[in-house]
Amino acid sequence: MTAAGVRAHARIVARADGRGGTALPVLDGAGPLAPRRTRASGDGARVMLVGAMSGPLGGDRFRVEARVEEGARLSVGSAAATLALPGQAKGEARYAVRLDVARGAELHWLPEQLISAAGSDLSVTTRAEVAAGARLVLREEQVLGRVGEEPGRLTSRLTVRVAGRTVLDQELRCGPGAPGGWDGPAVLAGHRSVGQLVVVRPEFAERPAEARTLGECAALMPLAGPAVLVSAVAPDALALRRVLDEALALLG
Amino acid sequence: MSRAALLVLADGRFPAGGHAHSGGAEAAVKAGRITSAAGLEDFCRGRLHTAGLVAGALAAAAVLGVPPGDLDAAADARTPSPALRGAARRLGRQLVRAARASWPSAELDALARDFPKGAHHPVVLGVTARAAGLAPVDAAYCALYESVSGPATATVRLLSLDPFEATGVLARLAPELDRAADTAVEAARWALDEGAGALPAASGPLLELGAEWHAGWPVRLFAS
Numbered sequence: 001m002t003a004a005g006v007r008a009h010a011r012i013v014a015r016a017d018g019r020g021g022t023a024l025p026v027l028d029g030a031g032p033l034a035p036r037r038t039r040a041s042g043d044g045a046r047v048m049l050v051g052a053m054s055g056p057l058g059g060d061r062f063r064v065e066a067r068v069e070e071g072a073r074l075s076v077g078s079a080a081a082t083l084a085l086p087g088q089a090k091g092e093a094r095y096a097v098r099l100d101v102a103r104g105a106e107l108h109w110l111p112e113q114l115i116s117a118a119g120s121d122l123s124v125t126t127r128a129e130v131a132a133g134a135r136l137v138l139r140e141e142q143v144l145g146r147v148g149e150e151p152g153r154l155t156s157r158l159t160v161r162v163a164g165r166t167v168l169d170q171e172l173r174c175g176p177g178a179p180g181g182w183d184g185p186a187v188l189a190g191h192r193s194v195g196q197l198v199v200v201r202p203e204f205a206e207r208p209a210e211a212r213t214l215g216e217c218a219a220l221m222p223l224a225g226p227a228v229l230v231s232a233v234a235p236d237a238l239a240l241r242r243v244l245d246e247a248l249a250l251l252g
Numbered sequence: 253m254s255r256a257a258l259l260v261l262a263d264g265r266f267p268a269g270g271h272a273h274s275g276g277a278e279a280a281v282k283a284g285r286i287t288s289a290a291g292l293e294d295f296c297r298g299r300l301h302t303a304g305l306v307a308g309a310l311a312a313a314a315v316l317g318v319p320p321g322d323l324d325a326a327a328d329a330r331t332p333s334p335a336l337r338g339a340a341r342r343l344g345r346q347l348v349r350a351a352r353a354s355w356p357s358a359e360l361d362a363l364a365r366d367f368p369k370g371a372h373h374p375v376v377l378g379v380t381a382r383a384a385g386l387a388p389v390d391a392a393y394c395a396l397y398e399s400v401s402g403p404a405t406a407t408v409r410l411l412s413l414d415p416f417e418a419t420g421v422l423a424r425l426a427p428e429l430d431r432a433a434d435t436a437v438e439a440a441r442w443a444l445d446e447g448a449g450a451l452p453a454a455s456g457p458l459l460e461l462g463a464e465w466h467a468g469w470p471v472r473l474f475a476s
Contacts, residue, residue, distance in 0.1 A: 157453060169329040170455040179305075179454070180428065181298025185285030186276060187456040194457055211334050211464060216283060219464040224328035224337065231332060233457050 005059025005089040008033045012064075014045050014105075016071035021045075023072075033062060035076075044073030049111065051080060058121055059089025065098045068105040068134075078111040081143070084152055086119035092153070093121065099128040099138070101200075106135040113141040113193075113237050116175060120152030125159075128198070132163035136200040136227075139244060143237045144174060144192045151175040151192070160198050160227065167225030168198060191217070191233035193240040199251055200227040209251065218243045220250065257384040260354065261377075262394050264405070269346035270398060273339060274406030274474035275299060279462030281410045289417040292407045296400040296425055300432055302456035304399030306330050307374035308436030309451045311391035313443045314378020320363055320371060326448035327372035333460040335467035337372075339476035345370030347377060357383035392436040396429050406474055 010029025017023040022045040029035050032055050040046040049064070056062050068074045084093060101107045109128075116122060130136050140158060144151030153175040160168040172194065174182045181187060188194060204226035213219045218232035230247040234240035260266065277295065280286045286295050310323050331337045348364045348371070360383050363371055370376070374395050381391035404418040435452075442450045463476060 159449075159453075166325065166329040166449060168332060169326070169449070169453040170332065171453040172455055172457065179301035181294055181296070181301055184294030184298040185280045185283075185291060186295045186298030186459050187302060189285050189458055211467075213461075213464050213468060216465050217458075217461055219333070219461050221332045221460070221464060222334055223332055224325075229332045231457055231460055233461065 005057065005061065005087060005093065006032060006055065008060070008062045010035050010049065010064045012047055012066040012074070012076065014066070014068045014072040014074035016069065022074060032056070033064060044075055044106070047074065047076045049076065049078040051078070051082065055085065056093035056095055056122060057085050057087025057089065058093055059087050059091050060093040062095040063098070064096070066107065066109070067100040068102060068107045070102040071104045073106045075108040076110065081112040082114045084114065084116050084120040084122040084154070086117070086121070086152070092123050095122060095124045097124070097126040099126070099136070101128070101130045101134040101136050103131040103133045107137070109136070109138045111139070113143045115143045115146060116152040116154040117146055118149045118152055122152065123155040125157045127159045128161070130160065130162045130200050133202050134200070135202070136198065137248070138198040139195065141193065141195040141237065141240055141244070142172070153177045158196055160200070162200055162225050162227055165225060167223045167227045168229055188233055191235060193234045193237050195232050195234070195240045195244050197230040197244045197247060198227060199248070202226055204228065214243055214247060218247065220247050254385060257355070258386055258390045258394070261380065261384060261386070262397060264401065266350060268350045269343060270402060271405070272475045273343065273402055274410070274476065275399065275402035276459045276462050276476070277403035277406040278410055278472060278474045279466040280458070281407065283462065286407060286411070289413060289421055292404060292413065292418065293421045293424065296403055296421060297428065298456055299399050299403060299459065300396060300425060300428060302454040303459055304396045305432050305436055305452050305454050307395040307399055308392035308433060309439040309443070310372065310374040311378035311381065311395040312388035312437045312440035313448065313451060314375050315382045315386065315388040315391045316440055316444050318440070318443050318448060320375050320379055321366065322448040323375045323378070324367065324371045326451055327375060330453050330455070333463045335463045335476065336460065339463070340372045341370035342475070343370070343373040344376040347373060347380065351376065351380035351383065355380065355383040359383060388440055389433055389437050392433040392440070393429070396432050396436065400425055400429070410473065
């Protein structure tokens with residue numbers, strides 16, 4: 001590793017193959033971000049992001065782009081949690097995720113957790129651009145520190161646009177150096193796992209999902225657009241995943 | 253401009269209905285997350301740097317002349333809780349009525365006409381400050397101060413907290429509020445060139461979750 005940190009870039013393009021299935025004409029990436037095609041169930045394509053190194057470390061720049069073209073179906077997961085660690089290079093690490101879902105296409109973006117280890121400094125930005133008539137399921141989970149450890153510094157911004165209109169734009173900042181009160185009663189109140197599940201469906205335009213709470217620390221919330229956000233805080237990653245799965249099942 | 257207009261607008265007795273809202277304090281008290289002045293301070297500090305900063309930047313941007321419709325859409329995207337979007341619009345509608353009576357302006361008339369159910373409160377606050385001849389930083393201060401004074405006043409009632417202690421919390425937050433106001437104005441100036449998407453999007457998950465939980469209670473002291 002150089003003092004400037006690692007640059008890694010992965011690209012996935014999913015395209016309808018004309019026979020009811022989905023092809024992957026572009027599947028690029030190496031080192032910390034290697035996408036692998038795996039066996040699919042149904043007519044969509046499945047990709048697993050396999051990290052061949054740990055990271056991101058301080059100073060690293062990771063970027064993942066996925067484009068799902070008209071009529072294609074893609075599901076992306078990751079083989080393991082992403083672990084943000086302190087690095088030798090100065091400055092924060094950056095991780096950018098750019099998702100583009102065309103009309104009539106469907107993307108399930110369901111990576112494993114992001115763990116912010118003590119001493120790390122990571123800024124993640126996820127932007128999803130969803131065309132009218134496209135479908136998206138996107139999950140992000142942040143775990144603040146490994147077991148019994150203080151968290152690192154984490155900034156996570158999630159922006160979702162549907163048909164050119166921003167339906168969700170939110171940023172969470174936590175850990176040492178974050179603005180005051182991040183662990184207090186207005187933000188996380190000592191919870192060490194926090195998650196977001198965004199579901200975009202064209203039918204929500206006609207019949208919006210109904211708001212509902214799942215206990216006091218999770219809620220399913222219709223956004224101002226054909227989308228819902230499930231937001232949750234939990235004591236640990238397991239409890240968080242359980243409530244996000246429960247919410248997804250409720251949506252049917 | 254008249255500096256005194258800022259006092260009129262920021263006065264807790266300005267008839268815009270803010271006293272009926274706890275800014276999330278009622279849910280946090282019920283959940284056992286605010287039990288003392290120290291808990292209130294932690295809550296207010298978190299709110300100041302999340303919902304408060306966003307509100308301050310929206311209000312400052314409205315004074316600078318970023319189109320209110322763009323700002324209202326940006327506020328929607330930054331407020332995933334439908335209960336909070338509803339509360340912000342009700343507060344906006346009440347404020348626009350009081351504001352039109354106080355500082356008549358074509359822009360306030362247009363805002364009332366374009367948003368019959370109310371625009372988001374910080375957007376209305378900014379358009380009001382503009383009509384009153386105030387500066388972007390004045391509107392940011394107003395929004396940021398309201399983001400903490402509401403919960404502080406509500407907690408006095410909810411916990412029978414000593415009002416002197418609650419005022420002490422607000423006084424201790426003042427230096428942070430100064431810095432947040434500067435940040436909000438800087439962000440608003442960016443938004444003037446880059447569009448409303450450049451505004452801060454800082455969020456407090458428990459503010460949103462608490463608001464949804466609170467909205468489902470059959471009996472509550474505050475509207476939000």
